[in-house]
Amino acid sequence: MNLLAYAYTHPFIQPLPAWDAWPWLAVPLCLAISIVYKSVKCQSMKQVPHEAAGIFLWIIFGMAAAAAFLAGVVKIIERFS
Amino acid sequence: MPEPKTHTPPAPLVALVGWLLPGFGYWLLGQRARALTICITVLSLFTLGCLIGGVRIVEAPSGGATFISSIAEKPWFVPQALAGPITIAAAFASHELQQNSQLKFITPHARIAEIPTLYTAVAGMLNLLAIIDASYRAGQREEAK
Numbered sequence: 001m002n003l004l005a006y007a008y009t010h011p012f013i014q015p016l017p018a019w020d021a022w023p024w025l026a027v028p029l030c031l032a033i034s035i036v037y038k039s040v041k042c043q044s045m046k047q048v049p050h051e052a053a054g055i056f057l058w059i060i061f062g063m064a065a066a067a068a069f070l071a072g073v074v075k076i077i078e079r080f081s
Numbered sequence: 082m083p084e085p086k087t088h089t090p091p092a093p094l095v096a097l098v099g100w101l102l103p104g105f106g107y108w109l110l111g112q113r114a115r116a117l118t119i120c121i122t123v124l125s126l127f128t129l130g131c132l133i134g135g136v137r138i139v140e141a142p143s144g145g146a147t148f149i150s151s152i153a154e155k156p157w158f159v160p161q162a163l164a165g166p167i168t169i170a171a172a173f174a175s176h177e178l179q180q181n182s183q184l185k186f187i188t189p190h191a192r193i194a195e196i197p198t199l200y201t202a203v204a205g206m207l208n209l210l211a212i213i214d215a216s217y218r219a220g221q222r223e224e225a226k
Contacts, residue, residue, distance in 0.1 A: 006215070008186075010134050010187075011132060012131055012132060012135060012174075013135055013178065013184060013187060014111075014132065014135055014187055015133065015134050015135050015187075015189040015193045015194075016132060016133045016134075016193070018133060019192075019193060022192045022196060025133065025196045025200075026128060028126070028200075029126070029196075029200060029203060032123075032125070032203070032204070032207065033203065033207065034119065034127040035122045036119055036122050036123065036207040036210065036211065037207075037210070039115050039118045039119050039122075039211075040119075040210055040211055040214045042166075042221075045112075045114040045115055045118065054173050064132065068105065069116060075188075
């Protein structure tokens with residue numbers, strides 16, 4: 001398929017043209033996991049927004065740190081191989 | 082003074098309702114804010130997955146020689162199915178698209194297939210978490226009576 005000619009006209013049938021933005025697709029996934037996990041875990045629902053925001057940031061920063069570490073390992077292996 | 086009688090639904094009913102409408106096992110226990118939060122989140126995640134990759138990411142097993150072989154054919158359908166009847170509707174729509182002569186060639190590939198598959202599977206797994214928790218809470222209430 002010619003990507004330049006890709007016309008997004010059929011939502012839910014065609015894939016969303018998000019080829020260049022795929023790392024950002026982790027954000028809604030992490031947000032949903034944080035909200036549901038804390039909704040199940042917290043005794044009071046009033047605690048959920050604060051607790052979910054905290055765990056969401058931990059997940060995002062954890063994934064970013066893991067990505068940076070792995071990118072560094074790849075660079076080092078590239079340099080010495 | 083006698084305590085007012087509170088009706089506690091049985092745990093299997095809570096689990097069934099939680100599967101039919103994600104999070105609504107909590108609704109039966111009177112925890113409406115929790116029910117609505119989980120319902121909106123799980124259904125949004127599933128819908129977003131179908132929007133990103135197209136509904137073709139949900140594919141039901143076509144029926145192998147044995148139950149195990151048909152599950153092994155489409156293993157992602159198992160966690161997806163935990164999201165409730167929305168998965169059956171999506172699988173039906175996906176099957177219809179496969180039969181359509183014009184639209185059957187539109188399929189997601191690589192990351193745009195993998196990430197939304199993960200979205201829908203995670204939606205199902207989160208609903209399983211909610212089903213287990215709501216059923217456990219219903220069981221605890223029954224024991225406390």
